[in-house]
Amino acid sequence: MQHGVLFSIDLVVLDPQNRILVGERINRPAQGYWFVPGGRMYKNEALMKVFERIYLMS
Template identity: 65%
Template sequence: MFLEADAFQSIVASTPLVSIDLIVQNQSDEILLGQRLNRPAQGYWFVPGGRIYKNESLDAAFRRLTEVELGQAFARENAALLNIYEHFYNDSVFGDTQDTHYVVVAYTLKLPSGCVLQPPAIQHGRYRWWSKPDLLASDDVHVHTRAYIA
């Protein structure tokens, strides 16, 4: 269910959001990151992902988010649950006067051989494959993303 801005702002101010993050690995064991266009974590390199909608099953959310974020739908059964995380931000999509709290269900998705992604530049301005050592060493990669790899 898509919410109007006023309703969503009230929810962000009052409750945690539940989301799925996608730790996407290619055949070279590199991780796909996008440079975020929007708050929170604006400007940082971050894994693809997004919110789960009300009345949306995890399977449906996973399929929708992989299609929207990666340009190709994948089934949740093809991924492995990494863990559940909490993300706290001092800002939100509405600016720097409202904080955001996410409960994140993180999945690792290993791409099949020959799979080429063409993610849209909607949430992220550009994308890049990162080696794990480079990802962990870069201050441009958000701390929440580095926590998935550490």
């Protein structure tokens, strides 16, 4: 896709004690850094489906 728009989404997931879900990257180039769950939105994918897919993968 030469001229397409790409969307990515990051989620901030809180538990009942307001702690944030994070993970530590194990691969380069961001190895050792902390991140929140996220991913990209696919063509024709509904926004709520993106949130569900990313949340269920975390």
